[in-house]
Amino acid sequence: MLEAAAQRFVAQGYAATTLRQIAQDSGIKAASIYHHFASKQDLFVAVLDEGMRMMVDSFDAVRASSELGELRLRAYVRAHLSALFEHGPFTAAHVAAFSTAPAGVRARVVPARDGYEALWNELLADLMPAGDRDLHLLRLLLFGAMNSTIEWFDPAGETTLDQLAGLLTDQFLHGATR
Amino acid sequence: MLEAAAQRFVAQGYAATTLRQIAQDSGIKAASIYHHFASKQDLFVAVLDEGMRMMVDSFDAVRASSELGELRLRAYVRAHLSALFEHGPFTAAHVAAFSTAPAGVRARVVPARDGYEALWNELLADLMPAGDRDLHLLRLLLFGAMNSTIEWFDPAGETTLDQLAGLLTDQFLHGATR
DNA sequence: ATCGGTCCCTAACAATCGTTAGGTTCGCCC
DNA sequence: GGGCGAACCTAACGATTGTTAGGGACCGAT
Numbered sequence: 001m002l003e004a005a006a007q008r009f010v011a012q013g014y015a016a017t018t019l020r021q022i023a024q025d026s027g028i029k030a031a032s033i034y035h036h037f038a039s040k041q042d043l044f045v046a047v048l049d050e051g052m053r054m055m056v057d058s059f060d061a062v063r064a065s066s067e068l069g070e071l072r073l074r075a076y077v078r079a080h081l082s083a084l085f086e087h088g089p090f091t092a093a094h095v096a097a098f099s100t101a102p103a104g105v106r107a108r109v110v111p112a113r114d115g116y117e118a119l120w121n122e123l124l125a126d127l128m129p130a131g132d133r134d135l136h137l138l139r140l141l142l143f144g145a146m147n148s149t150i151e152w153f154d155p156a157g158e159t160t161l162d163q164l165a166g167l168l169t170d171q172f173l174h175g176a177t178r
Numbered sequence: 179m180l181e182a183a184a185q186r187f188v189a190q191g192y193a194a195t196t197l198r199q200i201a202q203d204s205g206i207k208a209a210s211i212y213h214h215f216a217s218k219q220d221l222f223v224a225v226l227d228e229g230m231r232m233m234v235d236s237f238d239a240v241r242a243s244s245e246l247g248e249l250r251l252r253a254y255v256r257a258h259l260s261a262l263f264e265h266g267p268f269t270a271a272h273v274a275a276f277s278t279a280p281a282g283v284r285a286r287v288v289p290a291r292d293g294y295e296a297l298w299n300e301l302l303a304d305l306m307p308a309g310d311r312d313l314h315l316l317r318l319l320l321f322g323a324m325n326s327t328i329e330w331f332d333p334a335g336e337t338t339l340d341q342l343a344g345l346l347t348d349q350f351l352h353g354a355t356r
Numbered sequence: 357a358t359c360g361g362t363c364c365c366t367a368a369c370a371a372t373c374g375t376t377a378g379g380t381t382c383g384c385c386c
Numbered sequence: 387g388g389g390c391g392a393a394c395c396t397a398a399c400g401a402t403t404g405t406t407a408g409g410g411a412c413c414g415a416t
Binding site for chain 3: 196197198208209212217218
Binding site: 012013014015016096099100102128133134137138140141142143144145146147148149151152159164167168171172173174175176177 | 190192194280306312320321322324325330337342345346349352353
């Protein structure tokens with residue numbers, strides 16, 4: 001049921017998604033949702049929290065690997081994309097539907113979000129030390145590029161996720177000109 | 179009234195925005211909107227089309243300038259950001275609310291959207307000729323980075339729009355490492 | 357055998373939505 | 387000065403929304 005909800009939230013956003021739609025996708029009736037969640041807001045928060053948990057898990061999995069230097073960043077980018085495209089609709093729901101939720105709901109997800117962003121800030125500070133450039137701003141640009149891929153990238157198309165991760169990492173580190 | 183509508187669509191998305199809200203912001207009643215637009219969908223399309231028109235205008239203004247090479251790209255990036263932050267909420271509405279609209283409404287705006295994207299594809303092909311790299315993919319990454327700024331950038335903050343345009347251009351062309 | 361709890365149902369609630377019908381006011385034009 | 391259309395109003399429509407009340411079926415434990 002959580003998965004059906006996530007899929008709807010990805011495709012339609014928070015407000016446009018109906019509890020009756022989610023219920024039908026899950027093979028139950030709308031009122032039955034309230035046996036598992038106290039409100040639509042709670043259901044939404046549960047979906048987004050699950051999505052964020054998966055991103056952190058993906059991140060931690062790379063931490064245990066032994067890649068070095070540039071390949072290391074590439075592995076993290078690949079992990080981020082993997083959570084977005086390969087680990088169910090939860091993470092995609094977080095990225096796509098977060099901004100469509102009312103402010104009150106968004107605030108409940110921000111802490112988990114901040115935690116993940118902090119991981120990336122530390123990662124970039126670790127991989128690209130020294131220099132007066134603003135790593136926080138660069139991280140935001142990287143996130144913008146990575147997260148926007150859900151709007152156009154098709155993992156079943158010509159380009160593979162590995163290739164996309166490679167292109168993203170290479171472009172981020174060395175730019176579009178070679 | 180179009181402006182009030184755009185502001186609401188930016189902040190809340192399509193589905194969560196009520197005609198009664200837009201009407202109240204405009205100092206009229208909800209039913210009076212129907213004297214200017216045939217439906218909520220038409221109003222939304224009008225807002226997004228206006229936003230896209232402003233982006234194209236911004237783009238064309240740079241075309242008339244005489245910047246060369248790297249500075250030229252930077253001027254285009256600055257123009258894109260300018261449309262996003264300085265030319266009213268229409269362009270921001272397009273970027274932020276497009277994905278929150280039902281598919282039928284989105285389809286009506288796609289042509290104008292495609293036109294603008296084609297301008298950028300030509301621009302990049304012109305500025306960065308030769309090379310087997312996929313300019314279309316790189317353009318999507320650049321758009322992702324640029325458009326995501328509406329979610330966090332504050333033009334009244336420490337960093338100016340000029341600085342942000344510089345950082346974006348530099349990072350896109352030469353990467354985050356120097 | 358019966359209790360408690362889980363899971364789901366039907367039926368309905370008040371609220372709010374986009375939209376329509378019909379009327380009023382105002383200024384412009386012949 | 388009579389007509390006309392633009393701009394706005396009030397009032398209401400049917401549909402849909404999130405949510406609640408109350409009940410039935412099944413389960414394992416007592």
